[in-house]
Amino acid sequence: GESVGLHLPTLSVQEGDNSIINCAYSNSASDYFIWYKQESGKGPQFIIDIRSNMDKRQGQRVTVLLNKTVKHLSLQIAATQPGDSAVYFCAEASQAGTALIFGKGTTLSVSS
Amino acid sequence: NAGVMQNPRHLVRRRGQEARLRCSPMKGHSHVYWYRQLPEEGLKFMVYLQKENIIDESGMPKERFSAEFPKEGPSILRIQQVVRGDSAAYFCASSPKQGNSGANVLTFGAGSRLTVL
Numbered sequence: 001g002e003s004v005g006l007h008l009p010t011l012s013v014q015e016g017d018n019s020i021i022n023c024a025y026s027n028s029a030s031d032y033f034i035w036y037k038q039e040s041g042k043g044p045q046f047i048i049d050i051r052s053n054m055d056k057r058q059g060q061r062v063t064v065l066l067n068k069t070v071k072h073l074s075l076q077i078a079a080t081q082p083g084d085s086a087v088y089f090c091a092e093a094s095q096a097g098t099a100l101i102f103g104k105g106t107t108l109s110v111s112s
Numbered sequence: 113n114a115g116v117m118q119n120p121r122h123l124v125r126r127r128g129q130e131a132r133l134r135c136s137p138m139k140g141h142s143h144v145y146w147y148r149q150l151p152e153e154g155l156k157f158m159v160y161l162q163k164e165n166i167i168d169e170s171g172m173p174k175e176r177f178s179a180e181f182p183k184e185g186p187s188i189l190r191i192q193q194v195v196r197g198d199s200a201a202y203f204c205a206s207s208p209k210q211g212n213s214g215a216n217v218l219t220f221g222a223g224s225r226l227t228v229l
Contacts, residue, residue: 034217043116043203043220044155089154099145099168100218102155 012109019080021106023073023090030092034100035064035075039086047075047088077108085110114139116206116221117186124227131191131198133224137206144187145205145218146179155203161187194228201225 013019025033031052036044050057050064050073057064063076073090087107091100117136125131137144142163147155157171161181172179176194181187191198202225205218 036220041222043205043222046217046219049217099157099160099171101157102147104154 008106009104010107010109012111013080015080015082015110015112017080019075019077019084019108019110021075021077021088021108023075023103025071025073025090025092025103027092027094027101028071029094032093033064033066033073034091034093035062035073036089036091036102037084037086038089038105044089080108080110082110082112084108116141116204116219118202118204118221118224120224121222122225122227124229125194126229127195128193131194131226131228133189133191133202133204133226134186135189135204135206135221136186137204138219141206141208141219143207143209144181145207146187146189147203147205149201149203149223151200158189191226194226196228199226199228 011021034049035047037047038044048057048059048062048064050066052068055066061078065074075088077084085108087105089102089105091102093100116138119134123131135144144161146158148158149155159172159179160168161179163181164183176192178190189202201223203220203223205220207218
């Protein structure tokens, strides 16, 4: 089975709201996590990453939180905009592995 | 600086034909990864290659699928005797080093969408 998954397949928010997208992983050996954004008809685009020795990392309007105790990862998007509408994937990797493993994705819909 | 280039973007094949998908990594990247994405699903790892070497093919179907990354030219994902279940988007990604450490984030191409009639 998959080692990375997301709690909700879809999330609908109003423009200006904050969005929180969640992800649960099961591989305790994973030590590197990435969030990707995929717009319709395009390839995944890197948003932000975090290593397992960190709990939180902030970017521009985005924050990733990592809770290793419960194997949970979240992506927070501040002041969500219509352009944020896309499918969001979390992915994990370990030093012993060779490739990123992706979850199924959450579709974020932002209405004006 | 062009990103990861994939072609064709769209490919239609009839059952039993062969499909060849090409991927040119970003300049300076020597590691290539192929992923498959079925409709409404996430990306599934297929194969990881370096120049002239297959490093990890644990995600490749045992039959009909093959991949190569020659010394010169793009990486090729080849699907022989395609079936309808092969219809999917195939994404290529590249990195300058092995893509499981923080410094070597995978950069993805726009994908090749295969439709098998």
